Structure formats: C-alpha cells, structure tokens
Amino acid sequence: MSEDVEGWRHRAAALADALVERGVVTDPAWREVVASVPRHVFVPAFYDDSSGLVTGDAPGWLDAVYRDDTLVTQRMEHGGFEWPTSSSTRPSLMLRMLKLLDVADGMTVLEVGSGTGYNSALLSERLGSANVTSVDIDPELVDAARGRLADAGYTPVVAARDGALGHAGRAPYDRVIATVAFERVPYAWVEQTRPGGVVLADVRPRGMTWAGALARLTVDGESARRPFVECTWGFMSARPDVSRPGVPEGGHIDATSxxxxxxxxxxxxxxxxxxxxxxxxxxxxxxxxxxxxxxxxxxxxxxxxxxxxxxxxxxxxxxxxxxxxxxxxxxxxRGRPGVESFVLEVDRRGQRFAMVGALG
Ligand SMILES: C[S@@+](CC[C@H](N)C(=O)[O-])C[C@H]1O[C@@H](n2cnc3c(N)ncnc32)[C@H](O)[C@@H]1O
Structure with missing residues (x-):
C-alpha cells in the first residue's frame, strides 16, 4: 500500500470521521473502509475549473483529494464544449449510495462505471477483491484503474465494455451499482442479479441532471421493481460509445409550422x-x-x-x-407527490414507471 505520500492516512481518517459526523456513514465497517483506502492513488491528477489540470506535485493536491468533492479526471471536446467524461465521485455521495446498496459480508457486487477505480477499491476493501467486478466503457480508464487498484493492493475484475451489458461471465451478483446515469435500467442487470438482490442506479435522461431519481430495485425472478429514492445529485450520463460524452444530441425538430x-x-x-x-x-x-x-x-x-x-x-x-x-x-x-411516490418496474419488455399502486 502507498506509504510514500506522506500524511494521506490522517487525511483519509479525517474524511472518514467527517462522514460519520455528518451522519453519511453510520456503519463502523464503512468508516474503516474510507480511512483505509488511499484515494490519492486513484486520483493522481484532476481538472480544476480555475487552474486546469492539478497534478500530484501541485501544492494542495493531496488536501483536495481527501476533501469531500467530486474530482473530474477526464474531459472530452464535443460540439464545441468540453464535457467531463470521468470523475471520482464525491465520497459522501458514494458512501450514501453504498449505504443504500446494503451489502453484507460475502456478497458479490457488479459496479458499472469503474472510472478511477476508487469505488471498486472501497467495495474490495469491504467485501474482498474476489467479490467485486467493475466495468467501464473506456479501455484506457479500465487499464489505469486496474493498475491503481493493484498498486493499492486490490485485485477485483475490471473489464472494458458497455455497462448496459453488465458482465454475464461473473454473474450472478447480489448487488449491482451504477455510478453513471442511464436513461433505462438495462434488463441485463436484472438478469444477472440473484432473486432478492438489489440494483441501484441513477435513472435519468441524458443531460437532465436535475431530473434524477435513484432506482433501488429488488429483483424478483424475472423482473425488478420498487419506488424511486430521492436523489439530489446527478451522475454524469452514460456514453453511447467511448468516443462521445453522454450528452443530449438534440432531437429532430419539425420546423414546418x-x-x-x-x-x-x-x-x-x-x-x-x-x-x-x-x-x-x-x-x-x-x-x-x-x-x-x-x-x-x-x-x-x-x-x-x-x-x-x-x-x-x-x-x-x-x-x-x-x-x-x-x-x-x-x-x-395531487399535492405534488415526491419521487418516492413513483414506482419503477423493469422486465424483459423494458422499464415502466407509474404512481405507487398503479402498476398491475
Ligand atoms: C462518475 S464516473 C465513475 C466513478 C467511479 N465509480 C470512481 O469511483 O472513480 C462514470 C464512469 O462511467 C463510465 N461510463 C460512461 N458511459 C458508460 C457506459 N455506457 N458503460 C460503462 N461505463 C460508462 C465513464 O467512462 C466514467 O468513467
């Protein structure tokens, strides 16, 4: 494990304690995980809006890495704009999601959106590397994440593929967690999850970061359903392929009248x-x-x-x-019902949502 960067351990412990104090982390096992995983190994550089790329030799890099912030680690030019295409998600959001994932010792997890590998490291520290599989659409990110995971002492399976396919070769999973937003929950995730298992994903149209709700689906045979969970943040949207960011492409417009x-x-x-x-x-x-x-x-x-x-x-x-x-x-x-009043159901035919009680 990386001891060469001085002072990371007390920073990681301080981050873990802050998450406990704020009530984000309530399980002592997750507190230990945050304190033990060296986030700096996974974020050797990140983009800062004001100063550009901040690398490991920059003053303040280590402090920034152990702050509760999302750090953008990859960007792509598309349609005249720079879009973020990978990041290390803000730890408090990640830990909130991991709490909702409700893992227990011995469970197997598929993560969709390996990114830097940090979240795979958290899962590997909690469940053991052998129980963790992670996929990302970008082969370069996958190679980098695999290398950093190994440097930090973890060996989960990390594979390059479209996350919509899941990873059938390692199924079934007890849990599936997507750290990138999809418009629809792919049926492959339901198929690859054990009955009674959970699929947790931010479901939103491309680019509609405000329109989000977290689907926490319990798999029951051939389908999965549950009410949405409120989600006050937005993951970046899944890329249709590795060469494009997950942004709306602009609909066809009928301008005749x-x-x-x-x-x-x-x-x-x-x-x-x-x-x-x-x-x-x-x-x-x-x-x-x-x-x-x-x-x-x-x-x-x-x-x-x-x-x-x-x-x-x-x-x-x-x-x-x-x-x-x-x-x-x-x-x-109807008194402005919240997202938890809507239920999402996913089966072979696709995904549907309706008010609680309205789906057959
Ligand atoms: C917010 S980052 C994930 C952060 C990651 N969990 C971590 O701890 O660093 C989202 C990731 O999803 C990946 N991604 C985007 N579209 C995807 C797709 N269709 N299938 C799989 N991964 C995808 C991106 O390449 C990016 O690395």
Missing part, C-alpha cells in the same frame, strides 16, 4: 425531479435543454417547444408543452 401562445407553466417546472418523472412517463423519449432564460423540449416525433417567460413557441405534430402543462396540473392537484 411554428405557433406561439402563452402559458402559466414556466420552464422552471422542469427543475422538479418528481414532476420530471411524470413528464417522462407521459412523453417517453422527451429531451429538455435548460438555458438561463428558458428551456427547449423535444419529443421523438419531432414536436418541440421553446419556453421563455410566459411565452411558448412550438411546432411539430403535437403541442408538447401542453403535455407538460397537463402533467403539471395533475401533479399539483
């Missing part, structure tokens, strides 16, 4: 995660881009709406904003 009207429902309605779930249920495949002054919503049939202030410009086969207004009215009339 453009109409304008007013609306009492503004773009900020899209910020509510619970209402967003309802909108997605009513408008499958909907994409939304939120800007400083408004939003653009597109549906797969080419319908679109630009909303700014109280004005809606729209076009395509249907008035897509009317569907948002309908969802808003329905949700308001």
């Amino acid at each position: 453009v109409r304008t009207r007013t609306s009492a429902v503004g773009a900020d309605a899209l910020h509510a995660p619970d209402l967003s779930l309802l909108i997605r249920q009513r408008l499958p495949g909907v994409t939304a881009f939120l800007g400083a002054d408004g939003a653009q919503v597109t549906a797969p049939d080419g319908s679109w709406a630009d909303v700014s202030g109280g004005t809606v410009e729209f076009g395509g086969p249907r008035d897509v904003w009317a569907a948002v207004e309908g969802a808003h009215a329905w949700w308001g009339a």
Whole structure:
C-alpha cells in the first residue's frame, strides 16, 4: 500500500470521521473502509475549473483529494464544449449510495462505471477483491484503474465494455451499482442479479441532471421493481460509445409550422425531479435543454417547444408543452407527490414507471 505520500492516512481518517459526523456513514465497517483506502492513488491528477489540470506535485493536491468533492479526471471536446467524461465521485455521495446498496459480508457486487477505480477499491476493501467486478466503457480508464487498484493492493475484475451489458461471465451478483446515469435500467442487470438482490442506479435522461431519481430495485425472478429514492445529485450520463460524452444530441425538430401562445407553466417546472418523472412517463423519449432564460423540449416525433417567460413557441405534430402543462396540473392537484411516490418496474419488455399502486 502507498506509504510514500506522506500524511494521506490522517487525511483519509479525517474524511472518514467527517462522514460519520455528518451522519453519511453510520456503519463502523464503512468508516474503516474510507480511512483505509488511499484515494490519492486513484486520483493522481484532476481538472480544476480555475487552474486546469492539478497534478500530484501541485501544492494542495493531496488536501483536495481527501476533501469531500467530486474530482473530474477526464474531459472530452464535443460540439464545441468540453464535457467531463470521468470523475471520482464525491465520497459522501458514494458512501450514501453504498449505504443504500446494503451489502453484507460475502456478497458479490457488479459496479458499472469503474472510472478511477476508487469505488471498486472501497467495495474490495469491504467485501474482498474476489467479490467485486467493475466495468467501464473506456479501455484506457479500465487499464489505469486496474493498475491503481493493484498498486493499492486490490485485485477485483475490471473489464472494458458497455455497462448496459453488465458482465454475464461473473454473474450472478447480489448487488449491482451504477455510478453513471442511464436513461433505462438495462434488463441485463436484472438478469444477472440473484432473486432478492438489489440494483441501484441513477435513472435519468441524458443531460437532465436535475431530473434524477435513484432506482433501488429488488429483483424478483424475472423482473425488478420498487419506488424511486430521492436523489439530489446527478451522475454524469452514460456514453453511447467511448468516443462521445453522454450528452443530449438534440432531437429532430419539425420546423414546418411554428405557433406561439402563452402559458402559466414556466420552464422552471422542469427543475422538479418528481414532476420530471411524470413528464417522462407521459412523453417517453422527451429531451429538455435548460438555458438561463428558458428551456427547449423535444419529443421523438419531432414536436418541440421553446419556453421563455410566459411565452411558448412550438411546432411539430403535437403541442408538447401542453403535455407538460397537463402533467403539471395533475401533479399539483395531487399535492405534488415526491419521487418516492413513483414506482419503477423493469422486465424483459423494458422499464415502466407509474404512481405507487398503479402498476398491475
Ligand atoms: C462518475 S464516473 C465513475 C466513478 C467511479 N465509480 C470512481 O469511483 O472513480 C462514470 C464512469 O462511467 C463510465 N461510463 C460512461 N458511459 C458508460 C457506459 N455506457 N458503460 C460503462 N461505463 C460508462 C465513464 O467512462 C466514467 O468513467
């Protein structure tokens, strides 16, 4: 284990204690895990918005690595913007998810989104490397993560593949945890989980970081279902392939007829995660881009709406904003039910969500 970077142990212990104090970590076993795993081995460099790439020889690097922050470790240029494509997730979010994962000694876990390897190290420290499998779509990240895990004394299986496929060769798992957001929970994860096992994933449309809810599904034979769990953060969205970030590509827009009207429902309605779930249920495949002054919503049939202030410009086969207004009215009339009032079900046919009690 890496003893050459002086002072990491007391920093890791301080991070672990802070997570206990804040009530994020309640299980002493996870406190020990955070105190024992050298995060600096997994984050030899990270991007800082103001100073660019911060490397291991920079003053403040070690302190930053043991702070409760997300550290972006890979970026990619796409469509004129730099997008983060990998990071070491903020430890408090990771530990909150690991608590929800509810692991016990001897359980096997599949992690989707190996990234730096830090979370695989936490799982390996807790459950033993032999019980941990991790996959990432980026072969370079996988090689780097495998090497760093070995440097830190862990040997989980880390493989390069699209996480939507899971890793059948190592199944069945007791738990599946995705540290990258998917629009749909892939059925492969359900198939590869033991009956009674748990699949935990942030389910959200690409780029809609505000529209999130955590699916904590219990697998029951051929399907998995459970109410959503509130999730106040957003993982980066899964990449469709290794060459592109997981960002909305912009829907097809039918510009043949453009109409304008007013609306009492503004773009900020899209910020509510619970209402967003309802909108997605009513408008499958909907994409939304939120800007400083408004939003653009597109549906797969080419319908679109630009909303700014109280004005809606729209076009395509249907008035897509009317569907948002309908969802808003329905949700308001029921006292604005939270994400935990919606249940997600995944089976061979795909994923569906509905109000609790509404699925057969
Ligand atoms: C937030 S990072 C994961 C952080 C990681 N658990 C850690 O501890 O460092 C998300 C990762 O998901 C990976 N990813 C993106 N799309 C993916 C996909 N379709 N399948 C598998 N991994 C994917 C990215 O390459 C990135 O490394």
